[in-house]
Amino acid sequence: MKGTTSKVQGEGDYEAARRFNQRSTEAVKKMPAGQSAAPRNRQQAQEMEDAERSGKARARSTAEAPADAKIMADLERKSAERQGKQKLKLKKK
Secondary structure (H helix, E strand, O other): OOOOOOOEEOOEEHHHHHHHHHHHHHHHHHOOOOOOOOOOOHHHHHHHHHHHHHHHHHOOOOOOOHHHHHHHHHHHHHHHHHHHHHHHHHHHO
16 A cells, blocks of 8 residues: 555554553553542433443353352452551551
């Protein structure tokens, strides 16, 4: 294709992917730690509730996927343990 300026290579445009990754990383770094995704208005709150309901409708229950439930419980336990250790380290300083 002579004369095209497209940088699409295989599955996509590498330069666009780099820009996206860079901007996403910068946005996350600017966000205060622990900032919640609280809705800004009623319309956004409704959209968030609809999205949550839609996701839950597609989710498997623990009865359907007991292995997944065990994995999640283990991950939550390990996370809580790590957070507890971090709090202890902060208290010692």
